[in-house]
Amino acid sequence: MAQFKPKKIRTQKTSRRLNKVFTYAYLISLSIIIIYPLLITATSAFRAGNILAFDLKLTGPWTLNNFRRLFQETLYPQWYMNTLKVAITTMVIQVTAITLAGFAYSRYRFIGRKQSLKFFLIVQMVPTTAALTAFYVMALLIGGLDQHWFLIFVYIGGGIPMNTWLMKGYFDTVPLELDESARLDGAGHFRTFWQIILPLVRPMIAVQALWAFMSPFGEYLLARFLLRSPENYTVANGLQTFINNQRDQRVALFAAGAILIAVPIATLFFFLQKNFVSGLTAGGTKG
Amino acid sequence: MVSDWKKTKLGLITASAAFLLAACGGSGDSTESEAAAGGDTADTTQTSDAAGDFSGQTLKVTVGDDYTSFVESIIPSFEEEYGVTIELAEIDMFDNLEALPLDGPAGLGPDVMIAPYDRVGGLGLQGHLLEVELPDDGRYDSMDELQVTADATYFGSPFVIEALVMYYNKDLIDTAPTTFAELEALTEDERFAFASEAGKSTAFLANWVDFYNSYGLLAGFGGYVFGEEGTNITDVGLNTPEAIEAIEYAQKWFQEIWPQGMLDKTTSGNFIDDQFISGKTAAITNGPWGAASYRDGGVNYGVAPVPTLPNGEAYAPFAGGKAWVISSYSEVGELAQEWLNYVTNEENMMALFTDYTNEIPANQAARKQITDAGDNELAVAVIEQYNTAVPMPNIPEMAEVWTGAETMMFDAGSNNKTAEESANDSVEIIKQNIEQKY
Amino acid sequence: MADKESKKKTVVYTEEQEKNIKKATFLSLVPGLGQLYNKQVFKAIVFFAILIIFIIEMVVFGAGALEGLVTLGTVPREDHSLFMLIEGSMQILILLVFILIYAINIYDARRVAKMRALESKSVNYTMKSILLNAYNNGFAYMLTVPAYFVMLFAILFPVLVTIFISFTNYDFYHIPPANLVDWVGFETFASIFSLSTYRDTFFDVFSWTVIWTVSATTLQLVIGILTAVVLNQPFIKGKRIFGVILLLPWAVPAFITIMSFSNMFNDSVGAINSQVIPFINNLPFVDIPSIAWKTNPFWTKIAIIAIQGWLGFPYIYVLVSGILQSIPADWYEASVIDGATSVQKFRYITLPQIFAVAAPIFVTQYTGNFNNFSMIYLFNEGGPGSVGSGAGSTDILISWIYKLTTGQSPQFNIASAVTLIISAVVITISMLIFSRTRAFEMED
Numbered sequence A: 001m002a003q004f005k006p007k008k009i010r011t012q013k014t015s016r017r018l019n020k021v022f023t024y025a026y027l028i029s030l031s032i033i034i035i036y037p038l039l040i041t042a043t044s045a046f047r048a049g050n051i052l053a054f055d056l057k058l059t060g061p062w063t064l065n066n067f068r069r070l071f072q073e074t075l076y077p078q079w080y081m082n083t084l085k086v087a088i089t090t091m092v093i094q095v096t097a098i099t100l101a102g103f104a105y106s107r108y109r110f111i112g113r114k115q116s117l118k119f120f121l122i123v124q125m126v127p128t129t130a131a132l133t134a135f136y137v138m139a140l141l142i143g144g145l146d147q148h149w150f151l152i153f154v155y156i157g158g159g160i161p162m163n164t165w166l167m168k169g170y171f172d173t174v175p176l177e178l179d180e181s182a183r184l185d186g187a188g189h190f191r192t193f194w195q196i197i198l199p200l201v202r203p204m205i206a207v208q209a210l211w212a213f214m215s216p217f218g219e220y221l222l223a224r225f226l227l228r229s230p231e232n233y234t235v236a237n238g239l240q241t242f243i244n245n246q247r248d249q250r251v252a253l254f255a256a257g258a259i260l261i262a263v264p265i266a267t268l269f270f271f272l273q274k275n276f277v278s279g280l281t282a283g284g285t286k287g
Numbered sequence B: 001m002v003s004d005w006k007k008t009k010l011g012l013i014t015a016s017a018a019f020l021l022a023a024c025g026g027s028g029d030s031t032e033s034e035a036a037a038g039g040d041t042a043d044t045t046q047t048s049d050a051a052g053d054f055s056g057q058t059l060k061v062t063v064g065d066d067y068t069s070f071v072e073s074i075i076p077s078f079e080e081e082y083g084v085t086i087e088l089a090e091i092d093m094f095d096n097l098e099a100l101p102l103d104g105p106a107g108l109g110p111d112v113m114i115a116p117y118d119r120v121g122g123l124g125l126q127g128h129l130l131e132v133e134l135p136d137d138g139r140y141d142s143m144d145e146l147q148v149t150a151d152a153t154y155f156g157s158p159f160v161i162e163a164l165v166m167y168y169n170k171d172l173i174d175t176a177p178t179t180f181a182e183l184e185a186l187t188e189d190e191r192f193a194f195a196s197e198a199g200k201s202t203a204f205l206a207n208w209v210d211f212y213n214s215y216g217l218l219a220g221f222g223g224y225v226f227g228e229e230g231t232n233i234t235d236v237g238l239n240t241p242e243a244i245e246a247i248e249y250a251q252k253w254f255q256e257i258w259p260q261g262m263l264d265k266t267t268s269g270n271f272i273d274d275q276f277i278s279g280k281t282a283a284i285t286n287g288p289w290g291a292a293s294y295r296d297g298g299v300n301y302g303v304a305p306v307p308t309l310p311n312g313e314a315y316a317p318f319a320g321g322k323a324w325v326i327s328s329y330s331e332v333g334e335l336a337q338e339w340l341n342y343v344t345n346e347e348n349m350m351a352l353f354t355d356y357t358n359e360i361p362a363n364q365a366a367r368k369q370i371t372d373a374g375d376n377e378l379a380v381a382v383i384e385q386y387n388t389a390v391p392m393p394n395i396p397e398m399a400e401v402w403t404g405a406e407t408m409m410f411d412a413g414s415n416n417k418t419a420e421e422s423a424n425d426s427v428e429i430i431k432q433n434i435e436q437k438y
Numbered sequence C: 001m002a003d004k005e006s007k008k009k010t011v012v013y014t015e016e017q018e019k020n021i022k023k024a025t026f027l028s029l030v031p032g033l034g035q036l037y038n039k040q041v042f043k044a045i046v047f048f049a050i051l052i053i054f055i056i057e058m059v060v061f062g063a064g065a066l067e068g069l070v071t072l073g074t075v076p077r078e079d080h081s082l083f084m085l086i087e088g089s090m091q092i093l094i095l096l097v098f099i100l101i102y103a104i105n106i107y108d109a110r111r112v113a114k115m116r117a118l119e120s121k122s123v124n125y126t127m128k129s130i131l132l133n134a135y136n137n138g139f140a141y142m143l144t145v146p147a148y149f150v151m152l153f154a155i156l157f158p159v160l161v162t163i164f165i166s167f168t169n170y171d172f173y174h175i176p177p178a179n180l181v182d183w184v185g186f187e188t189f190a191s192i193f194s195l196s197t198y199r200d201t202f203f204d205v206f207s208w209t210v211i212w213t214v215s216a217t218t219l220q221l222v223i224g225i226l227t228a229v230v231l232n233q234p235f236i237k238g239k240r241i242f243g244v245i246l247l248l249p250w251a252v253p254a255f256i257t258i259m260s261f262s263n264m265f266n267d268s269v270g271a272i273n274s275q276v277i278p279f280i281n282n283l284p285f286v287d288i289p290s291i292a293w294k295t296n297p298f299w300t301k302i303a304i305i306a307i308q309g310w311l312g313f314p315y316i317y318v319l320v321s322g323i324l325q326s327i328p329a330d331w332y333e334a335s336v337i338d339g340a341t342s343v344q345k346f347r348y349i350t351l352p353q354i355f356a357v358a359a360p361i362f363v364t365q366y367t368g369n370f371n372n373f374s375m376i377y378l379f380n381e382g383g384p385g386s387v388g389s390g391a392g393s394t395d396i397l398i399s400w401i402y403k404l405t406t407g408q409s410p411q412f413n414i415a416s417a418v419t420l421i422i423s424a425v426v427i428t429i430s431m432l433i434f435s436r437t438r439a440f441e442m443e444d
Helices: A010-045 A065-072 A076-107 A113-123 A129-141 A148-172 A176-184 A189-218 A221-226 A235-244 A251-277 B004-024 B030-037 B068-082 B093-103 B117-125 B142-147 B180-186 B211-221 B241-257 B268-277 B288-296 B333-343 B346-356 B364-373 B377-388 B398-413 B419-437 C015-027 C033-037 C041-071 C081-118 C127-137 C139-165 C187-194 C198-231 C239-251 C254-264 C271-281 C297-325 C329-337 C342-370 C373-380 C397-405 C412-437
Strands: B058-063 B085-090 B112-116 B157-162 B165-169 B232-236 B283-286 B301-304 B318-326 C386-388
Touching (some): A010 A251, A010 C239, A010 C254, A010 C297, A065 A076, A065 A251, A076 A148, A076 A251, A076 C139, A113 A148, A113 C412, A129 A221, A129 C081, A129 C139, A129 C412, A148 A189, A148 C342, A176 A189, A221 A235, A251 C239, B058 B333, B068 B085, B068 B333, B068 B346, B093 B117, B112 B117, B117 B318, B157 B333, B157 B377, B165 B288, B165 B377, B211 B241, B211 B318, B211 B398, B232 B419, B241 B398, B288 B377, B301 B377, B318 B333, B364 B377, B398 B419, B398 C386, C015 C033, C033 C041, C033 C081, C041 C127, C081 C139, C127 C139, C187 C412, C198 C386, C198 C397, C239 C297, C254 C373, C297 C373, C329 C342, C342 C412, C373 C397, C397 C412
Parallel strands (some): B058 B085, B058 B112
Antiparallel strands (some): B157 B318, B165 B283, B165 B301
């Protein structure tokens, strides 16, 4: 990015230096505040005994026993595959659905446009914890009990309203002239969307993909209701079974499993970051 | 403007939904659950002495992962004897019980499963469990029977028993303390002084903000939950003069001896384990389930009954344990009853104890064998402690007591209120909640 | 792309044409007939097929489900009241969908008849041309209708069931299928308000819930926005590493971090008292004593709010980062030429732009924390101590309800009713904020 070069005035120089100092101080201290508690959690996974750590001890003894047990004595690897399956499917379908819907909301005028989305946004504020059985019976009726596809269906439905709204907001920042000139060049609805507009909203799609991918890793209430057999569990409700039993909590295994959840998500974010960086102005160029 | 495309789409969806619904053959009627249970109904037989009655039936057994290998080992001979098939599923005990009210009617639940004693009565009274016949061969005494009784009906076969015991660190003290006076003397020992809080000691720790743990203290002094053997809900005995005396004694520990963290109910259990494993504590109270993590943590521990209280009475904790129960949605109830009798017989229970989970069998003959052998310190201590233990009230109103009693201990222990005030306030709230909810 | 409908001039039809239009409308009371009359065979087949499917559905499932919803069963053990209630709710939604299609069918027959009266040539009679027309004029519907169908069943359906349950006596005394559940009208709501002893507790809990919601959410918004803006500066080295670190609180499932924090804040051996405070005390002139994080309500509240800030800011930070990317650089360049300071740039360019896109999300963050059950319950189970009626000193409404209605004696009807009361409050406040900030207003 070309930096605008202001006149060299001393005060500006000092303020810029101050800004640098503040920026790094802020980022580094925030990083410490984030990493410290997570390190404490992580160390629990490498300790013998069965307790969550209270503080950070960096002296031994260390053990990989908890991870070994996680993979040998529990269904954790299977849960992990299930979760990946659910997360990836949810991500693909949900991102597709909200991108299309967001585009429609931004570019078209149609019946019910103003009220319908708002209605669902408001209805979604009602916590459904009291009626989770509703999903159970629905799944029972249409053969979706203990099936990942039904869970995916509910996840996607819950994710649509807010994210469609955000997507619409993002589409709105793309100038309308682009569509119009594409139309003049004879592009149809779909080509305009696919070739002209879509590349410009890539950063938002990256953010959305990340959110959609992450949620199945942390959601355990619905999953617990809908998945009935242990071999179908997702990691979240699988790990819950380690700590549900008040008398026999396997917290060390729980911590080990949680660490392994954080890794792919952090990795994904690392790779999606370049999408955040390619801003709107650079959006037209590929890569 | 509305497109035809949309109409087609909706049509397809409605069509497929209708098709699926039709395939289900409606719901709520019995055909569905019969099909799901996959066995022929066994409601025509009157008695079931002959093993041939059951041939061809399928029994669905669900246990938590801690019992899988045990059940797998005893399945073959049962299958052979009755000519049946057993399907074993591994689901966490609590998850499984929570799911029963839904899975049962949907025809997905198991026929037999395991439930902790304190859940048996409630599930039975809500109609999710079948009545069970207990064999008359002396395998249970009246206390065992009481554990699975609600409304004068047996809802399960006692399987294993548990009670709080004392663990002590053999590297720090030579012999197990036998009285609370000895424990108090230990707190003077410099080795157990708590580093970050002056004048505090971790010589002996007990999770007394948790009612399951503190009940033994209250009951030992003469307090109780509900009068008339846990059936009279209008008589809550947590604020009797004896109970208040017990609370005052606990208050002394919280205020003068223990670190502040012992009042923190979400982490105090964790704190106790941490201190014990790191060798800063001489003795603690915990159930038999705690042993494995102390062993993994490398503690050279011994086990003994909890010391006698200052008034000379024995510590009287809740008698806990688990029972085998039969789902009331089962189509093979009689076979399930046979399974219960088989699992809990002496031979299988000894196998569970020696080869699998080391839990103490409820079966009296097996229990006697273990006590006579006397080589398993933990088991002997639990069995001994169980004899002074009190069965948990088996009624739904018990739910109100757990939280109320926790608040009582916290308020007294943190000196927010006097022992008497906190006891009276808590009993007031417990009674009020029972009145308004039940 | 304004709708063609709006540009319509008023047209005067001949008597003959009027009759045809009326006839088409009337015929379409049976879906498909009107279209047949309009000579659109393909459309007619589609509508008629939908009607047939609906009739089959009603016979096989629907009629029984609606009847079950009314009676909630008559024979214990055979009828499962809860299943009946839920199936009935599903059927109501299916009915809604059909009524919508039915209305569309009448509207369509009438519209096409009008078009034929005016310019018969422009009407599409073949299947191919009908589909092509749908693509050209109904593109927006193609994009949104599937989403709405999913939302109907994933969002509206459970809420409908919640509403129904609150009007029944579904509690631990009436657990189906051993017992029947019955409609009891407003009895559940009445009993909530008649529990006089609960009133003081309710006030305590409610006021803390509001304080909690406002302070925790505001904290996470401030940290999130600040972090995004700071990290968006071009000169920073190691951006990607920082980016990943800042996401970590969100990458680890919340239920485990909360449990960890619960231990870290332990008064006696927790990291905060045993490591962090001594470390800070190394600074000159600072001497903080140990703090009773878990046994003193005031400090517990401080801890919970801080932890929620820690847990909640990454979401905001990622969102705002995405928005910041979309602000054209030349806006800033222009403002620099005008002599704007960085504070002014933030105040007049960055912030309005963030709010323009994310204001609704911010509102939902508040509503989310209003119902943030896990944070409160997992950290200290609503403790320490209590404020009476079973509520702990840090319980918020939703966790108090949980305590009142779970355990071995659940009261699903009370839980549903209170859910609705709480939701009514949250929705009303949100709607007020929405209309104030015009957050969900759409341009025409």
